[in-house]
Amino acid sequence: MNALTRRRLLTTGTAAVAGAAGLAAAARIAEKYGLIPPDHKGLYGPGETLTYACQRVFTLNRPIREFPRSMISTPFVSPFGKLPPAYHASQAHNFADWRIAVDGFVTHPLSLSIADLRALAVRSQITEIACEEGWSYIAEWIGTPLSLVLREAGVKPEARYVAYFSIQDGLWDSLDLPEANHPGTLLTWGMNGGDLPVDYGAPLRIRVPRQIGYKSVKFLTRITVTDSLKRFGETFSSSNPTDRYAWYAGI
Numbered sequence: 066m067n068a069l070t071r072r073r074l075l076t077t078g079t080a081a082v083a084g085a086a087g088l089a090a091a092a093r094i095a096e097k098y099g100l101i102p103p104d105h106k107g108l109y110g111p112g113e114t115l116t117y118a119c120q121r122v123f124t125l126n127r128p129i130r131e132f133p134r135s136m137i138s139t140p141f142v143s144p145f146g147k148l149p150p151a152y153h154a155s156q157a158h159n160f161a162d163w164r165i166a167v168d169g170f171v172t173h174p175l176s177l178s179i180a181d182l183r184a185l186a187v188r189s190q191i192t193e194i195a196c197e198e199g200w201s202y203i204a205e206w207i208g209t210p211l212s213l214v215l216r217e218a219g220v221k222p223e224a225r226y227v228a229y230f231s232i233q234d235g236l237w238d239s240l241d242l243p244e245a246n247h248p249g250t251l252l253t254w255g256m257n258g259g260d261l262p263v264d265y266g267a268p269l270r271i272r273v274p275r276q277i278g279y280k281s282v283k284f285l286t287r288i289t290v291t292d293s294l295k296r297f298g299e300t301f302s303s304s305n306p307t308d309r310y311a312w313y314a315g316i
């Protein structure tokens with residue numbers, strides 16, 4: 066992004082926070098620069114567009130919030146739905162046959178094992194996961210940056226979003242490409258020095274430390290790069306079918 070574009074974006078954000086006077090202009094510029102979230106409900110008035118536009122403008126390059134090892138806390142076992150027979154079959158083989166498919170708007174579709182991910186890159190980060198219901202915990206997450214996987218797959222220029230799917234029926238969520246490519250967005254296969262336990266999404270979950278817990282989908286089997294989330298229905302994720310959950314859930 067060149068300096069002029071950046072200044073324009075900053076102006077957009079400033080206008081957005083300045084209130085109603087700058088709103089119409091801000092919304093027009095936000096649309097032009099791709100700052101409208103997919104779940105916006107009209108440009109004028111809704112909080113979603115302004116929140117998203119401001120977050121995009123002001124926090125895109127903000128690093129993830131990391132913690133010292135001494136602050137690792139007891140993980141919360143959050144309830145999750147039933148896992149299908151295919152999951153337990155793979156579990157019986159220690160997930161050696163687990164594959165994550167990377168498809169959609171890419172030049173090289175991939176099918177990667179956990180070993181393949183490990184061979185690509187190993188990163189560790191100590192971050193907090195926070196649920197919209199109020200609880201949170203801090204853990205060490207070990208994995209491979211999604212950005213490196215996307216680079217291997219070769220994202221096509223028309224692409225704008227990444228949708229990712231759990232082996233659990235109908236469970237999925239999505240990110241825009243800037244968030245997907247953020248160095249803190251991790252395809253996680255390890256936790257607190259060991260393998261990722263089943264309760265926390267074994268063998269593979271995505272960790273999106275800059276957004277609230279429901280974006281960190283467990284038991285991942287597929288990542289699809291896309292130009293539009295409308296290809297997957299009207300909700301942009303499985304977490305906001307009733308509009309109770311925002312698609313962009315920055316913390």
Ligand SMILES: Nc1nc2c(c(=O)[nH]1)N[C@H]1C(S)=C(S)[C@@H](COP(=O)(O)O)O[C@H]1N2
Nearest residue numbers: 141143145146196231265278279281282283
């Ligand atoms: N596959 C799957 N992923 C999921 C969920 C789920 O039920 N199934 N719950 C989400 C929600 S709402 C939260 S807050 C976090 C909880 O993460 P934890 O189990 O590590 O506490 O996982 C998210 N990922």
Ligand SMILES: [Mo]
Nearest residue numbers: 196197278279
């Ligand atoms: Mo949650």
